[in-house]
Amino acid sequence: MAVRRPLIALIAAALLFGPASAAVAAPPDPAERGPAAASPRGQSDTEMPFGVGPGQRGRSADAPGRKPSQPAATAKLPGKPRNDVIVDVPVELTDASIPLNLIPYHDIPAALRNLQRSNRISVEVIGQSVLGRDLHLVVATAPMSDAQWKTWQQLSDLRINDPHAAQAKLAAGAYANWRTPLFVNNNIHGNEWEGTDASLQILQDLAFSTDPAIVDMLNKHVFAFVVTNNPDGRVAATRANANGFDMNRDFITASQPEVRAVRAQLVRYSPLTMLDIHGYVNCTLIEPTTGPHGDNYEYDLYIKHALRNALSMERAVLATGETRASCVNSDGTRRNDIPFRDRTQGWDDWPPIFTPMYAMYHGAIGHTIEVPLNPRGNLTVAERHERTRINTAVAAATIRGNFEYATQNREELLANQLEWFRRGVDGEPTRPIDDPLAISLARGDNLKTHLQDFARAYVIPAGKDQRSATAAARLVQFMLDNDLEVQRASRPFKLGGTHYEAGTYVVDMRQAKRGLASTLLGVGRDVTNDFNAMYDISAWSHGHLWGATVQQVDGNVKLDDKALRPVTEARATGSVPPGKQSHYGLVVDSVAGIQAVNKLLNDGVRLSRTADGTFVVPGDVAVVRQVAEAYGVEFIRMTPPQVRNTTGVSKTRLGVAANGGEIFALQQMGFQPISVTHTAFNNGILSFADFDAFFVSTTAFNPLSLNATQAAAFNQWLADGGTIVGRGSSGKQFNDRAGLLDVTIAAGRSDANGIVKVVNDPASPITGNALPTAFVDAPQYFTRVGDGVRVDQRLAAEGFFLAGHWGGQEAAAGHAVVVSGVAKGANVTLFGTEPLFRAHPEGLYPQVAAALWW
């Protein structure tokens, strides 16, 4: 089925379709993409298909600063105003899709233009990949006038803004003709291709079929398809994107542009169902999952439809007659793999890092689909093509099965979603599973849920004297980007007996998507004893790991409506003390603070540090004002005694032997890390004289593998006061091989991870100002610390494990997790924690920066 045409055919097709012809075969030009490409958060514009409607809920289309993502794209196509012009991209003969007989990325634009011939279709560019490839959203529905779209959008928004009113309208029949949004995401893992091909097949039918059943569906739904969420990975046959991120672990962090682009569409539609199509699991895997189930979902509402929808998809897959796509039961019948029904553990929905689990927080019945047959590796051409043919047919069957279920149960699904949101605004606790089918089919402990009674509110202080107002603004903006409601105090107020300053943020948990607010701001739970095996991580928390102060308010307290105003945008403005100062101080307690210091150092400003780690900036008020404004950081007054005994700091020339996530995090902070290996030093490609510091968390840089000349150079570099930061077991191994700090390390279970309570040494330049929490993954802790080694941070002696999964955690209580010291003349810091893990725990970044600047 692959749409593979020679270039000449592409040109011919483009000529047929008119406006796109001007751009045929033009190389991608970043300037063509317009202002959105430079958007700091990578947010795409969110105009409605066919051009009408305010887009993102609660934010009007004329919000300041929002510009069309593609100026050229607003040109009118016949019958489809503002349907984007899809330009061609250069043919890449090395596209990994080609030998699989699947559609290469360079053939997608022509396929989309062909779909655009239908007045049921709009195609939008919703963002760009790391390497600049366009991400496409195709929306299919029966044609609507601008006025009809406006009504559609109003009823869509009402679900979240006022679920009670929406329920009343549903009962009165006002939603009878409202088209429910259904969402399909494809190819987020670049080397799991077939969802894209299947979706293009389905779209062909949705665009052109006259089959009454399909026409009926088009009148009942708005179908939204992300054609490929990872075009760079599709072309290169990599699971990750070009930054090395597994994006199906990034949805709750949204560090990657491809994730932010799709997140904005999930926010825009709050779809009723959501499929995320992957591969490759024998028998074809269709969620719902095993336990533990996320505490913040309305799981009883979810499972009722998730299970029935899965059974509908299973029937559709079995109906394909592809025997290699299913397994045989003992009675000779066939089945797919539905983990809730067929497994006891290890395929859970606990962390909302996964795309469908994240979508559940927007009210979707979310499913991961795993098509069955791995086409990678050493196969004959015929077998490879047969596998991708079957996988494509299976993916298409699941999409059809899902759409059929949603069509047959349209009003029930909508009522279910409104009930989900209503519980949020009414502040009700979650409920146990009461569905007879789920009760009868659940395997093992998969029926168990942990009932959640939500906080009344979360308070995020952001007044003048608060720890990191910058981090507070960052967190609030992140919540707004996730469609959450946040308020801000216009004057001082009281809540739960505590006084707060003006400027304080308040998250009223009585809101439709409170489950998402809870999972972002709460700490989570220790699930070690719930299930033995977890699929991926078991803890995350923006409230506890992002650096802002977040306070939970429980009980039935009343919020001060007069003091609180809804927030539509949060940005720290930064500040500079008035008057002429000889020096300014900067306390680095946020990513923005690190970025500000690196900006000043890169610009050649001479900085120094006080003993407590405060940066001292010479009194050029213009420079300081500019940085305060650009990064939203607060400069403070420094008295003459405070600036007397400071140490000079210069730009850090940083070498790294680290994973992709860590390198990305270091770049986020404004460092310019260069990957190093012992081989590159031995070959003379790299020289120790070109580095000030090394961050080591892999074995790519082994000091014992340096030749005699380079070993001597390395020892001289250490003696000259170099800086080493080691992380994890490989960092400790580097330390031992280089003969640095005298410490003994112990390892927790390799699959353990979570949020830990820590005690910091207030005198430490690395952790003196650090958060009281940290993140561990495959935890390492120091059981013996030799002479001259400082313990910067240790696990709390009691109750240190706040959330996550760590069998055998007791052995680590009270032990050191960050240590430092001077060895062979070098400043050495070792982390047993994971301060840069997948670019998530931003509030821990300042510890790494401090260690590098030490």
Ligand SMILES: [Zn+2]
């Ligand atoms: Zn996958």
